[in-house]
Amino acid sequence: MKSSFKDIVNSEEVVLVDFFGTWCGPCQALMPILKDVKEDLGDAIKIVKIDIDKNKELATKYQVRSVPTMILFKDGEPKWRQSGVLQKKDIINVVNTHS
Template identity: 40%
Template sequence: MAIVNATDQTFVTETSTGVTLVDFWAPWCGPCRMIAPVLEEVDQEMGDKVKIVKVNVDENQETASKYGVMSIPTLLVFKDGNVVDKTVGFQPKEALVQLLQQHV
């Protein structure tokens, strides 16, 4: 499954069913750029079980504010539309896979 870019308008639809990992990021954020290829690897490994959604905080401030995103990258795990887990900052692939496997 491909990584999806969500907006304030599409966020609820993108996270409403199944397990979704949401990456709150910005283009100017170094750790956000570092985690992007890691998310691609996680998507290749777990794409049939987990959806990955990216939200640019500069362009979608309403959603970032709603979920209290203060630092980026912030990664939220949603299950059927509800936040079930959270991590902030760069995470290695193994840590993300372990985090997601708790919810699939």
């Protein structure tokens, strides 16, 4: 069963949403960083990737103007957002601040 975006971000977990484009170089650079973040934090975080070209409504709803844009959700509320590529330690610091 496929979960809706709303169900995913309303979970009790901290959810990091990565809005990306397949054509975007910095988005490709962020992928392995997010993989490392997930390996370090494990069940403490859920990471969801949203292709803005396939999910225009979501990108519009969250006012994603450039990619990559990461938005951190806790209890369904956006708690932090950042456009551009961040290093693993910086992303982990943000997650730890909000978990």
